Amino acid sequence: MSETKNITVHLKVWRQKRNEKKGRFESYTVKDVSTDSSFLEMLDLLNEDLTKSGKEPLEFDSDCREGICGTCGLVINGVAHGPQQAIATCQLHMRKFKDGETLTIEPFRAKPFTPIKDLIVDRSAFDRIISKGGYVSTNAGSPQDANAILIPKKNSDLAMDAASCIGCGACVAACPNASASLFTSAKISQYALLPQGQPEATRRASQMVDQMDLEGFGNCSNHGECEAVCPKQITIANIARMRREFFKAALRS
C-alpha cells in the first residue's frame, strides 16, 4: 500500500431527527484516522466514539462499499460524492484529505428526496420512474437464442455505458434545478441503443419523462453539474438522446 499515516479531521455534519422539519450542523473531531481508510470507515470510527460516549450515532446509508450498489451518497464540502471525480462516496479515501482539515458533510438535497434521518433521504422516486418503462416487457420464458440478434459492438458498448448508472442520485443533488434527467436518460438511452428496446421506445420515453415531472424533479437547463459528479461518468449526451426520443414520442402520439 502507499504511504500511510494517521490524521485528524474536523467534521461539520448535518443532523436531523426523524420527522423533524429542520436539521442543523454539528461539529465533531475524529482523531487517528489512517489515510488508507475510506471516508465511510472514518464515519464508522466517529460512530464508535459517539456510541462509547453515550451519544446517538450518525445515520448514513451505505451497503456494498465498492461503488456499485448506489446506496451511499453524501455531499462533502459542497460536492456530491466528494472531491474526487468518478467515484461514489464509499470509494473516497482519506488520503485525499489533509491533517487538520475541516469537512462539511450533508445529505443529497432535493425536494423529491425527502429527508428520513441525518444523512439518509428517500430516493424511492427513482423506482417509480423505472416502473414506468425502465425495462423491456418480456416475461421469463423461452425467448429466442441469445445470438439470434446481432448487435454492433459500438451500440452495445454505448448501451453499457448508459446502463452502468447506479441510481445513487448524485446527479439530482448536484443539479441547481434538482433535475433527474441524467438518471432517466441513462435508462432510456440504454434501450434506445438496443434492438430489444425498439418496440416500446415511444411509450417508454413519454411515460418515464412524465413520471419524472410528476415526482417534482426540475427541468434540465444544461448546467452539466450532473455529469461532473456522476460516479459512473455517464454523459449528458444521454440527455440529448432522451430529448430526441421524447420528441419522437410526442410526434407519434
Added chain:
Amino acid sequence: MKLDAKIPGGQLETKWSSYKSQLKLVNPANKRKHELIVVGTGLAGGAAAASLGELGYKVKNFCIQDSPRRAHSIAAQGGINASKNYQNDGDSIWRLFYDTIKGGDFRGREANTYRLAELSANIIDQCVAQGVPFAREYGGLLANRSFGGAQVSRTFYARGQTGQQLLLGAYGSLMRQVDAGNVEMYPRREMLDVVLIDGKARGIICRNLITGELERYVGDAVILCTGGYSPVYYLSTNAVNSNVTAAWRCHKKGAVMANPCYTQIHPTCIPQEGDHQSKLTLMSESLRNDGRVWVPKKENDSRKASGIPENERDYFLERKYPSFGNLVPRDIASRNAKEVCDENKGVGSTRRAVFLDFEEAIGRLGENVIAERYGNLFDMYQNLTGENPYKTPMMIYPAPHYTMGGLWVDYNLQSTIPGLHVLGEANFSDHGANRLGASALMQGLADGYFVIPYTIGSFLASTELPKVDTSHDAFNESENDIKQTVNKLLSIKGGKTVRELHRELGYLMLDKVGMARDKEGLEETIEKIPKIREEFWNNINVPGSSDDLNKSLEMAGRLADFLELGELMARDALNREESCGGHFRTEYMTEEGEALRNDKDFTHVSAWEYQGEGKPHVLHKEELEFDRVTPSQRSYK
C-alpha cells in the same frame, strides 16, 4: 426427521423436463387468489418476484435496502456461466454439469447441479431479451471469457459489472410487475421471523427500518432469497448489511441448516488495511485469465516486485498445477496463497499478500487490450490502494466471499418447513463444497426465473391452505418474542460496541474455521463462542431506541444470530472428518497437500436441526448418490 430430497426418477438428462411436465398447475384465474411472500430482491428474489408476478400471483416482495435494485447480487463482477458452446470449444450441458460437480468436490447433488447446467443457456437468452448489454465481438455476437475450474470459455459478462446488469434486468422486470399491480414492494424492511400456522410457513414479521414498527404479512407460501452468511467472519466481500438473520430465524423455527461449514474464501481480494475495516473489496477472478500469481522464492524478501529477477520468483500456481495454472478453482488458489504466506514468502507491509502480475500480458497484448478487459478493476484497485497496477503488480489476499452451505431444500427448493422455499445463496443445494466462479449468478437466476415458477405451482395446487390472517395467535407470539429481544438489546447498555464483538467473533472464525481447520482449533472455537455470546448479552451497548431508524440495533440483532451460527459452523466442520472443497482439515490431506476426501464416511449432506436454546443441534444425513459421475480425487495438475 427424515430428509426426502424428492429427486425425480429417470435419466439424469431428462429428470427436470419430465418432472416439470408432471407438476400440478394452478389455473390462471386462481393464481391471483394466491398471495406469495418473497424476501430479498437479489438475482434469486428479484427474478422470483418478477416471474411469479408475470404468472399472475399476488406477490409481496421485501428487502432491507432502500430500493430493490441495490441487493448485493449487484456487486458480482466477473460473469455468468452458460453451456452455449458459442466458442466451438467442446462445451455442453454435460461438461458444465461435470465441472460444477467436480468443482464442488463431489459434495453436491447430481440432479440439482444437472438442472442448473441445463437451465444455464435459457438464462442467457432471457437476459439478452431483457436488453442486458453483455460484452460483444465486433461481428455483433456475444463474447465469452474463461473462469476458474473450466477448460472452456463459457462465461458471459458485462465488463466487470455482470451482477449489476443482470440484477438491473431482473429489477426492471420486477418494477414492471409493481406497475402492473401484481407485486407490492416493501423496501427498508427486515424480516425477523417466519410465522408458522398448522406447521406451514404462512407469514413473516418485518421490522420497518425507518419507523421501527413491527409489521405482519400473511401469504400462502414464503420464498426466502436472502443470500449467504459470510459476514460471520467480520471480514467479508459482502455488503455491510448482508446477514443471516432471516435464514437463521427460519432455522430456529424448524428449517434445517445444511453444510454450514462449506464457505468460500475468494482468492483475489484487496488485503485488509486496518482493524476498522470489515468490508473487503474483491477483484474479479477473471483477472486470473491474464494475471500471473507469484511470490518471491526467498523468505522475508522485502524488495519491490520490480527488483526481484525472474528466476527468483515462484509462480506457485503455474508450478503446482500446470494444466490449469492460474485458473485453478477458488479454494485451491486461496489455500495456496495462504500456504506461501505461512512460509514467510508473503509480500506487502503485512506480509499477508501475493502478487498478481500483468506485466507479461501487457507485453503480449498491449496496455489497451488489458484496459479494455479489466479497466474498471484496475481503476478500482488504484483508487483503493493508491498504486498503479499497469506499472506494479497488484497485491491480493483471500477473503470470505460466498457460502455454499445454507438452508436445506429438496428438489423443489422447499425447506423442511412446508411452504418455506429457499432460493439462491441462501440454500445449500447446487455447489457442493466449493462454488466455481460465475456460477452464483447462474444459480440465483435459474432458481428465480425457471425453477420456483414451476415448483411453487405444484405446492399450491397440492396443499390445503385454509384462509388465515395476521390476527392469528402465531403472529402475536412471534411479535412478542421479537419485542422482548429488541428491548433486551436496548436495555443492556454495556461497554462493548457491536463492531468490537463482531470483530472478535470474526477473527476467531477466520483463524479457526477459515481456509484451514483442525480438531483442536475447532474445539477451541466451540468453547470460545459461547463466551463471546455471553458477553454480548451482558455487555453490549446498543444506542438509540426501537421506534426509530437505528442501524446499531439492526447490526446488533444480526450479530446475535452470527454468534449462534458461528458455533454451528465450527461443529459442522469438526464433525466432517475429511477435507473437501472449501472445507480443509489439515489432518486430512494427500501427500502433496491436497484435500483428501473420505467418500466412505462423508458422502452426505450434513443437515442440522435446531433443538432450542442451549441444546445441541441434531444431525441428519442426506446420503448423496452419484449415478452418473464417479467421485474422483479432484486434480487440476
